[in-house]
Amino acid sequence: MSTYILLLSITPSLAQTTITGKITDKQNTPIPYAHIQIENTNSGTVSNENGLFKLVFADNSIKRTIIVSSLGYQSKKVVLEAENNLIVLSPDIIQxxxxxxxxxxxxxxxxxxxxxxxxxxxxxxxxxxxxxxxxxxxxxxxxxxxxxxxxxxxxxxxxxxxxxxxxxxxxxxxxxxxxxxxxxxxxxxxxxxxxxxxxxxxxxxxxxxxxxxxxxxxxxxxxxxxxxxxxxxxxxxxxxxxxxxxxxxxxxxxxxxxxxxxxxxxxxxxxxxxxxxxxxxxxxxxxxxxxxxxxxxxxxxxxxxxxxxxxxxxxxxxxxxxxxxxxxxxxxxxxxxxxxxxxxxxxxxxxxxxxxxxxxxxxxxxxxKSNNFKTISxxxxxxxFLLKLKREIALSCSTINVSSYNLLFENSSLNLQETINSSNRNIYGLSYSLLYEFKPNFYLGYLGEAKIFKSGISSHNLSFQRQIKINPKRRPIFLTPSMNFGHQQLDYFLGTFNTKENLNVNGKSLNNGKTSVFLSQRNFRLQPNFALSIEKNRRLNFLFSIGYNIPISKKEGLLFQEKEGFFLFRKKQFIKNNRESLTINYNGNLLENKFSLNAGVSIQL
Incomplete structure (x- = not known):
C-alpha cells in the first residue's frame, strides 16, 4: 500500500507564503491528523479529518522542507519547490x-x-x-x-x-x-x-x-x-x-x-x-x-x-x-x-x-463568513443579564453595645424585672448579596444580613457599589466603596421563660410553653462600606469589608418568640417601649452597633 500527499496550491501573501495540500492513500482515502513539520524547527501542523492541511512559510524561507509522518508509515522529507508535489509514504509494519x-x-x-x-x-x-x-x-x-x-x-x-x-x-x-x-x-x-x-x-x-x-x-x-x-x-x-x-x-x-x-x-x-x-x-x-x-x-x-x-x-x-x-x-x-x-x-x-x-x-x-451577530435573541x-449578576456571601462579625437599663414588664402570663449594667457582646452572622453590573464596574442590588445565633443582626438593604481595580497588571485586587440603605434589626437575647398560659401581647396570642425574650431595636440605617477583594479566578473572589452604621428612626422594645414547635410556624411579637406595660429606662442608645466586619467569598454567576 502506498500513500500520496498532493499539495494543491502555493498562495503568496504580502509577507508569507501559504501552502495547502491533501494527504491520502493510494485508494484516495484521506489520512487524518498526519504530522506535517517544517524541517529543523518546532513549527508545523496536522491534516484535518479529510486529510487537508495548510502551512504558512515566511518569504525568507530558503528551503520549504517539510517532514510528513504518520504511525505505520515511513516518514518522508519533501522540498516544496513547485505545485503538485506528490509524496509516497510506504507502510512500515512489524509483525x-x-x-x-x-x-x-x-x-x-x-x-x-x-x-x-x-x-x-x-x-x-x-x-x-x-x-x-x-x-x-x-x-x-x-x-x-x-x-x-x-x-x-x-x-x-x-x-x-x-x-x-x-x-x-x-x-x-x-x-x-x-x-x-x-x-x-x-x-x-x-x-x-x-x-x-x-x-x-x-x-x-x-x-x-x-x-x-x-x-x-x-x-x-x-x-x-x-x-x-x-x-x-x-x-x-x-x-x-x-x-x-x-x-x-x-x-x-x-x-x-x-x-x-x-x-x-x-x-x-x-x-x-x-x-x-x-x-x-x-x-x-x-x-x-x-x-x-x-x-x-x-x-x-x-x-x-x-x-x-x-x-x-x-x-x-x-x-x-x-x-x-x-x-x-x-x-x-x-x-x-x-x-x-x-x-x-x-x-x-x-x-x-x-x-x-x-x-x-x-x-x-x-x-x-455568513455569520450575522446583529440579531440578539x-x-x-x-x-x-445573568452574566452581569454577582453573588456574595460572607461571615460577618460585629459588636453590640448594650447600655445600662432598668426593665419592667407586667403581664398575666409573664412578669419580667431586670437591672443590667452596660456590656458588650460579639455577634456573628451571614451577609449575602445579589448585585447587577448596570455599567462597567458599577453595581446595584440587594444586600442582606442574617443572624446565626440568638443574639445578632438581620437587615435588608439597597446597595450601590463601585469596583476599583488597584493591581491591574497582576492578580486583580479590588477596592469597592459602597453605600447601603435599608432596615436593620438588632436582637439581644435575655433568656427563655416558661408560661403556663398563652401570652397575649399587642392583641396577639403566643402559645404557652417556652418563650424566648430579646431586647430588640429596629431602625433604618445608612451604611458606608469599604471592601477589599482578591480574585481567585474570574468567578471567585475572597473579600474583607468594614462598614459604619448610621441609625435613623429607631424603635426599642422587647421581642417575644415561641421556642417550641416547627421553626417555620413559631409566632413572634414585638412590643415597643412604654407600650403594653413595658418600661425600659436607659441612657443614650439601648443597643448600638457602630462597625460591621465581613469576610467571605464573592461568586460571579
Whole structure:
C-alpha cells in the first residue's frame, strides 16, 4: 500500500507564503491528523479529518522542507519547490512475533519504564507553545453545527520533571459561529482551550499511568514511525476505561495515547447517567533536540438531552514552540472556569488566512463568513443579564453595645424585672448579596444580613457599589466603596421563660410553653462600606469589608418568640417601649452597633 500527499496550491501573501495540500492513500482515502513539520524547527501542523492541511512559510524561507509522518508509515522529507508535489509514504509494519521481552507481565513493565523515563524524554524547562483550537457542538444525525468556536492560543508548558495538572493559556485571536439552535441549548463548555493541559497524559500521570494495579495491560502490536519500533499496548479497567498507549522501544517515550470511556463518569456538564461516551486521542512530536512535546489532541463526548444526543467535539494542534522567557500576565490568562463561547472579539479574516490552523471543511468556513451577530435573541439577552449578576456571601462579625437599663414588664402570663449594667457582646452572622453590573464596574442590588445565633443582626438593604481595580497588571485586587440603605434589626437575647398560659401581647396570642425574650431595636440605617477583594479566578473572589452604621428612626422594645414547635410556624411579637406595660429606662442608645466586619467569598454567576 502506498500513500500520496498532493499539495494543491502555493498562495503568496504580502509577507508569507501559504501552502495547502491533501494527504491520502493510494485508494484516495484521506489520512487524518498526519504530522506535517517544517524541517529543523518546532513549527508545523496536522491534516484535518479529510486529510487537508495548510502551512504558512515566511518569504525568507530558503528551503520549504517539510517532514510528513504518520504511525505505520515511513516518514518522508519533501522540498516544496513547485505545485503538485506528490509524496509516497510506504507502510512500515512489524509483525508482533518479532517482539522479544522477557517478563511475566511485559506490558506493565513497559508502562513502568515509560513513567520512569519521562524526565529523560520530555522538556525539563518551561516552554511557550503556540497553537490552534476548534470546538464544535451539534445534535447527533444533524449536519448543521449548533456553534463553532476557533481560537489561536499561547500556553506555557511547565517542566515534565514532576506531575502537572494545569497551566496557563492565553487567547490570541478568536472567531465563532452561532446558529439559531443555540437558543435551545442552555449548556456551555468550560476549559475547552486547556486541551494542552487537560489531555497531556504524560504531564498529568493519571489513570493508566498512575493506578497501574487497577488496569490490565497487554501488548497487541508493534508498528514503526521514522524507522523506530513502537509497542502498542492495550489497557482496560473495571470501570470500562480502555484505550491504547504507544511506547517507543528504544527510549520508552510515550508518543501517543487513545482513551475511551463508556460508563462510570464523574459529574461534568450534566448528570453522569446522561453521558453516552468520552473519547480522546493525544499525540507527541519529537523535536530536533530529541525531546518529545505535546503536538495534537482530539476530544469527543456525547450526552442525552431531551430524547436527543448532543455531541461535543474539539481539537487542538501545536503550531510552534519557543523557550519561555516571561510569565503570562494574569489579565491575559483564560481561566479554567471561563467559557470560550462567551468571549467577544472582532473577526479578522486576514489573521486566519496567514495562520497555521487545522483546516475546517468548506461548509464551516462559509458559516463563518455568513455569520450575522446583529440579531440578539431573547435567550441571549437573558444570558447577558445573568452574566452581569454577582453573588456574595460572607461571615460577618460585629459588636453590640448594650447600655445600662432598668426593665419592667407586667403581664398575666409573664412578669419580667431586670437591672443590667452596660456590656458588650460579639455577634456573628451571614451577609449575602445579589448585585447587577448596570455599567462597567458599577453595581446595584440587594444586600442582606442574617443572624446565626440568638443574639445578632438581620437587615435588608439597597446597595450601590463601585469596583476599583488597584493591581491591574497582576492578580486583580479590588477596592469597592459602597453605600447601603435599608432596615436593620438588632436582637439581644435575655433568656427563655416558661408560661403556663398563652401570652397575649399587642392583641396577639403566643402559645404557652417556652418563650424566648430579646431586647430588640429596629431602625433604618445608612451604611458606608469599604471592601477589599482578591480574585481567585474570574468567578471567585475572597473579600474583607468594614462598614459604619448610621441609625435613623429607631424603635426599642422587647421581642417575644415561641421556642417550641416547627421553626417555620413559631409566632413572634414585638412590643415597643412604654407600650403594653413595658418600661425600659436607659441612657443614650439601648443597643448600638457602630462597625460591621465581613469576610467571605464573592461568586460571579
Amino acid at each position: 508482533l512475533q518479532s517482539v522479544t521481552i522477557t517478563s511475566k507481565n511485559p506490558a506493565k513493565e513497559l508502562i513502568n519504564n515509560a513513567i520512569r523515563s519521562i524526565p529523560n524524554n520530555y522538556p525539563l524547562v518551561e516552554e511557550r507553545h503556540y497553537g490552534f483550537f476548534r470546538e464544535v457542538t451539534h445534535w447527533n444525525k444533524q449536519k448543521e453545527p449548533i456553534y463553532i468556536a476557533e481560537t489561536s492560543i499561547e500556553s506555557i508548558k511547565k517542566s515534565y520533571s514532576k506531575k502537572q495538572l494545569s497551566g496557563d493559556v492565553k487567547l490570541v485571536e478568536f472567531r465563532k459561529y452561532k446558529s439559531t439552535q443555540l437558543d435551545s441549548l442552555n449548556t456551555r463548555i468550560h476549559a475547552g482551550v486547556h486541551h494542552i493541559h487537560r489531555f497531556d497524559v504524560v504531564a498529568r500521570r493519571e489513570d493508566f499511568l498512575q493506578k497501574l494495579d487497577r488496569f490490565k495491560y497487554k501488548i497487541v502490536d508493534t508498528i514503526s514511525r521514522r524507522d523506530k519500533n513502537i509497542y502498542k499496548i492495550h489497557f482496560r479497567n473495571k470501570e470500562k476505561i480502555s484505550g491504547y498507549v504507544y511506547i517507543l522501544d528504544s527510549t520508552f517515550a510515550i508518543i501517543k495515547a487513545e482513551f475511551k470511556q463508556s460508563s462510570g463518569f464523574n459529574h461534568f456538564l450534566f448528570s453522569p447517567e446522561n453521558r453516552k461516551y468520552l473519547n480522546y486521542t493525544v499525540t507527541y512530536e519529537q523535536g530536533k533536540d530529541s525531546l518529545w512535546r505535546f503536538k495534537q489532541s482530539n476530544y469527543k463526548t456525547a450526552f442525552k438531552r431531551k430524547n436527543k444526543v448532543l455531541v461535543l467535539s474539539s481539537e487542538y494542534v501545536t503550531t510552534n514552540i519557543e523557550p519561555n522567557s516571561k510569565k503570562m500576565a494574569y489579565s491575559d490568562k483564560f481561566q479554567y472556569s471561563d467559557i470560550l463561547l462567551n468571549k467577544e472579539k472582532v473577526y479578522k479574516p486576514n489573521f486566519w488566512r496567514n495562520y497555521n490552523i487545522i483546516l475546517p471543511n468548506k461548509k464551516y468556513e462559509n458559516l463563518f 431573547k435567550q441571549k439577552k437573558w444570558l447577558n
